[in-house]
Amino acid sequence: MGLFGKRADAPTQEAVLAALATVQEPELGGNLVARKMIKELTIDGGRVVVLVDLTTPACPFKDQLANDVRAALAQVPGVSEIEVDFTATVRSYNGIPDKARVPGVSHILAVASGKGGVGKSTVAVNLAVALAQEGARVGLLDADIYGPSAPLMTGARGKPGITENQKIAPLEAHGIKIISVGYFVDDSQPLVWRGPMISSMLRQFLFEVDWGQLDYLVVDLPPGTGDIQLTLAQAIPLSGSVVVTTPQDVALADAIKGVEMFRKLNVPILGIVENMSYFIAPDTGKRYDIFGHGGAQTASTKLGVPFLGEIPLGMSIREGGDTGQPAVTQSAKDAYADAFREVARTLAGRISIETMVAA
Numbered sequence: 001m002g003l004f005g006k007r008a009d010a011p012t013q014e015a016v017l018a019a020l021a022t023v024q025e026p027e028l029g030g031n032l033v034a035r036k037m038i039k040e041l042t043i044d045g046g047r048v049v050v051l052v053d054l055t056t057p058a059c060p061f062k063d064q065l066a067n068d069v070r071a072a073l074a075q076v077p078g079v080s081e082i083e084v085d086f087t088a089t090v091r092s093y094n095g096i097p098d099k100a101r102v103p104g105v106s107h108i109l110a111v112a113s114g115k116g117g118v119g120k121s122t123v124a125v126n127l128a129v130a131l132a133q134e135g136a137r138v139g140l141l142d143a144d145i146y147g148p149s150a151p152l153m154t155g156a157r158g159k160p161g162i163t164e165n166q167k168i169a170p171l172e173a174h175g176i177k178i179i180s181v182g183y184f185v186d187d188s189q190p191l192v193w194r195g196p197m198i199s200s201m202l203r204q205f206l207f208e209v210d211w212g213q214l215d216y217l218v219v220d221l222p223p224g225t226g227d228i229q230l231t232l233a234q235a236i237p238l239s240g241s242v243v244v245t246t247p248q249d250v251a252l253a254d255a256i257k258g259v260e261m262f263r264k265l266n267v268p269i270l271g272i273v274e275n276m277s278y279f280i281a282p283d284t285g286k287r288y289d290i291f292g293h294g295g296a297q298t299a300s301t302k303l304g305v306p307f308l309g310e311i312p313l314g315m316s317i318r319e320g321g322d323t324g325q326p327a328v329t330q331s332a333k334d335a336y337a338d339a340f341r342e343v344a345r346t347l348a349g350r351i352s353i354e355t356m357v358a359a
């Protein structure tokens with residue numbers, strides 16, 4: 001109500017749009033109107049409802065955008081109530097020739113590491129589940145032929161069935177679709193993988209699995225940067241890659257090789273994650289930098305690739321990995337679910353940027 005109980009005039013659509021045009025997209029640049037991000041605008045008296053279309057449901061700047069929109073609209077005369085809602089349309093990556101694309105899948109991301117045991121699979125599983133928790137449609141392809149761990153880490157055990165349209169039905173757990181080499185090879189009969197076998201297995205996993213519509217398909221690659229990894233990375237139409245490392249020098253040296261491998265293949269490097277970054281003793285609260293700390297950030301800067309964040313060592317992360325309860329589904333403090341979520345959001349933001357650059 002205006003002065004003396006007189007109702008203020010309702011804001012005009014022009015005035016509201018002009019205010020929205022002052023709000024910048026923090027990561028991609030440009031304003032919300034120019035970027036065509038205002039999907040719906042309802043003005044009902046003094047009440048304004050804005051539906052903003054993001055490039056990813058895991059947008060790291062959602063809260064900031066909501067605040068900026070509110071602040072801009074509050075300046076418009078006549079606006080008495082503001083509602084900001086979000087939706088997202090994940091656009092596919094254009095850097096891949098049409099014939100190589102997996103139909104229905106917007107982005108395929110490789111999670112790699114220069115060496116084994118740094119927590120690559122743990123990071124892959126938790127990023128996949130975290131993206132799904134944000135509302136994205138996500139699949140996990142466990143291509144780690146040396147030690148497929150998705151069945152154990154997600155609890156999705158069993159054998160995939162066949163769908164009515166004669167495709168392989170992925171298993172499902174924690175809101176993601178899962179296919180693992182582990183479903184098709186016998187643990188007790190170690191296979192010697194050769195290049196052509198790997199390529200044909202991958203083709204099946206990409207094109208003969210009923211993935212449906214996916215925003216992100218996360219691929220857990222075998223550790224290392226040898227021929228096998230190169231063959232795999234080459235056979236997948238990748239939108240980007242994530243390299244996981246621990247802070248020690250030896251791991252970092254291998255992580256650098258990982259970055260170089262993707263550079264050679266012209267696959268965008270979305271960033272480096274530092275896992276096992278530090279340990280907080282649960283009894284004393286004292287912090288220990290067991291493997292050193294911060295090395296990955298320094299390496300990222302030197303290599304000129306983004307740093308996606310750090311994940312501490314946590315007992316619940318390991319326990320969750322062994323019991324099919326990924327850290328991001330746990331509430332225990334030492335599961336560091338928020339750290340994984342932050343990395344997932346930063347990653348989703350980087351994918352949006354790479355998509356824009358390639359467009």
Ligand SMILES: Nc1ncnc2c1ncn2[C@@H]1O[C@H](COP(=O)(O)OP(=O)(O)OP(=O)(O)O)[C@@H](O)[C@H]1O
Nearest residue numbers: 116117118119120121122223312313314317318321
């Ligand atoms: N941040 C962490 N805190 C505690 N334990 C962790 C953490 N990250 C990974 N682990 C544990 O370390 C072990 C190795 O992790 P993981 O299997 O993810 O590594 P990897 O790099 O994929 O290994 P590989 O590729 O050799 O199979 C697992 O038991 C996992 O639960």
